[in-house]
Amino acid sequence: MKNPDETMRSASSVLGCCAEGDSPSPPAGACTVRVALVGQPNVGKSTVFNLLTGLNQHVGNWPGKTVERKEGIHRCDGVDIQIVDLPGTYSLTANSLEERITRDYIIRERPDVVVMVADAASLERNLYLLSEILCLPAPVVLALNMIDVAQQQGLGIEPHVLEAALGLPVVPMVASKNQGVRELVDTVLRVYREGQRGVCRPDIREDHRQVLAEIADLIAGSVPEPYPEDWVALKMLEGDEEITEMMRARLSPEQWERVHRVLMRHEDAILAIAGGRYEWVRRMTRAALTVPKAGQITLTDRIDKVATHPLWGLFVLLGVLGAIFWLTYTIGSPIQAFLDTYLVQAGAEWVRTALSGAPWWVVGLLADGVIGGAGMVLTFLPILVIFFAVLGALEDIGYMARAAYVMDRFMHLMGLHGKSFLPLFLGFGCNVPAVMGARIVDSPKARLLTILVAPLVPCTARMAVVAVLAPIFFGSAAIWVSWGLIALSLVVLAVAGIALHELVLGGEHVAFIMELPLYHQPNARTIGLSVWQRTMGFVRKAGTIILIVSVVVWALSVLPHGQVDTSYLAAVGRFLTPLGALLGVGWQMMVALLTSFVAKENTIATLSVLLGAGAEGAGLAQVLPTLLTPASALAFLIVQVLFIPCAATVATIRQETGSWKWTALSVGMLFVISFTVGIGAYQLARLVGWGV
């Protein structure tokens, strides 16, 4: 399986730009080494990537796919190392989008060096992926990460012995402590310059060798570039759908018939092949790895005794969630209030003074549209940053996988499994990352279901509206109203989930298979970058979609006569009066609800404008009780909490589902649900004579 151009490339690079010596120095940036980072999930691959690239990275999507693509550059001794962080995968069979992307990249883009990051503490399973990568035409360097964790586990690993067995460079690392990075870079450059030969590639087991040769014979000459023929034969034997489909289209019907007959005879070959790979792994690690006697109780076991217990685990989870909320709101809310007063309101005031000579619409546009709309949304950043940081730390420690496990029982009730819990929980911060976070759910249908119910998680912004309005009507009972609204949202979420399970999945069972990583010390850098990326995603939305819609809504609220009462927006609100009447609210409330589509906090801003209560909403406390009864206020809050997600979330739903149909369904569903529940509550209150 020797790749002919490996030797060619190593020869040319000696002559080329990377050679030190008398040759004329190449133009800057001419020498670039393209490196692909591969590895299974939870092996610290992102930590390695972040160490190498720092903030010098670009996060986007793979073309046409909802899988994150991370690219970055590491500069070292005048060489640009271009690093692509391929998605984490356990194997390279076309089971998931991630796996397809990873193998397609290696086969089609031909990186100069593939760095496989492995978790030294579960070497056996990690080398399974290596056994698959070695079948692809690329030089490989094995980065043995988390050597320290392996030692804590009592594992004895000798990298040199492993290196000798595999015939490829092995670099021991502790990425979380910045150890081994320099060595890794040096090794990558060495392999790039010198090429790689003498690698011990896994062989297929005796009993299937014959069949494999038979398939390879049958497809010889028909395999498209740049796929290696024997790899395609192996994948077909494994029953890989994508490759089999590709070959079916290329072979003549007679040829396909013959191949198909062979494949049908060996339908369960995958188990034998996988077993063979694990045998190879065992052979490779026999001398290099010493495993302690079984029966040792590790720290992970001790923590898990409580953390994954069906009952205690639930208490732990509730405690952790409670602590997150407490921390977020105790620290975050005062900062948000501070920014609101001193940045948004002061900023708007400053604009009014500074531009007092400008036309009214310029001032309005800047002060009310831009600062009051998009600026207001940005004041929620501190709350989000704290929320994301705590969540990121829990993820990095390894706890979030346990939370998913504990929640699995409950998530099953609505046809989801534990993994969906993580993105849904993110939703308490902001629904945008929640919808995007649904990517971790491996089945496409379960992912869709998670996305559809995610907007029912009450986000920070919605709860902020409740925090302003509830005390006006319910005084000291406001806190119970808030908790009640959160509980109501979650009940509605569960009911919607159960109903959608039938619709989306047809009641189909979703497999729950998840690794529980060992607990380990959190790494500030990893957490910092995850917070940075999640937050920047939100800021980018605020700067684009939210900004545009804020301006549009502001325009609708002043056109055509510069007065809110006679504006187009008011006309829409009046049109919706019959619907509002069922809730016991007037047109102003309906308009406030509509503008919450821009950003949930807008409810307050709109009411302030409509009721002429002053920008800071302080006057609302006097005006609102004259307009609403407690019963209709409660109904209004219910609708507002369950209402259509904000524009940014809707845009994200469209982007992640890739379908207007599901986006429309999501919006329609939430519209119907919110009014049904709200009207129901109001009519019930009237019936029993409460708060009318």
Place this chain on the structure above:
Amino acid sequence: MRTTNHTLAQDTALKSGQRITLSALPSGNTGTVAELQGGRGFTTRMAALGFTPGASVTMMQNFGRGPVIVLVRGTRIALGRGEAERVWITLNGDKSHEESR
């Protein structure tokens, strides 16, 4: 025949060498993967994680309902109950029994 494994629940009368589903394996016990049932997608995913025939699996947590945690090839894997029911294992007992079979 004698079963040395005391952690096996007395009343379930599980014997080493017996074929059961992974979901029926009590916490603390070990078995050997015999067969995976279910579609190809399920089989390939499980095989990649180390569930191949002949692999040793230890039950870390099984409360009789809900998901389970097993240790396979040095990694803890959480499996939904439905998934654990599709993995057939041979119960490990003492060596002499295995050999006398």
